[in-house]
Amino acid sequence: MSADPGLVNIVKRENGWSVTSALAPGAAACPIGREMLEREIRRFAAKVRTDLSRLGIDPYFIPEEVRFPSL
Numbered sequence: 001m002s003a004d005p006g007l008v009n010i011v012k013r014e015n016g017w018s019v020t021s022a023l024a025p026g027a028a029a030c031p032i033g034r035e036m037l038e039r040e041i042r043r044f045a046a047k048v049r050t051d052l053s054r055l056g057i058d059p060y061f062i063p064e065e066v067r068f069p070s071l
Contacts, residue, residue: 010037038068 006022016031032040049059 034068041068 004022009020009022011018011020011028013031016033017037018031019029020027045062049062049064052059052062
């Protein structure tokens with residue numbers, strides 16, 4: 001599994017965090033708060049782990065607990 005750099009970007013804005021993608025230039029999600037951003041990243045990682053397990057791949061390389069630095 002791999003993706004080109006810039007496929008997904010998380011950008012700090014004045015009023016929150018926005019997610020952008022190289023696949024949709026000029027489009028960006030409405031800014032969200034840090035708590036929601038962290039929750040969605042954790043949800044995404046859990047989904048990837050589940051999908052890998054269903055394919056018979058051990059998802060050991062994706063951490064179960066994502067730690068985010070203070071900003």
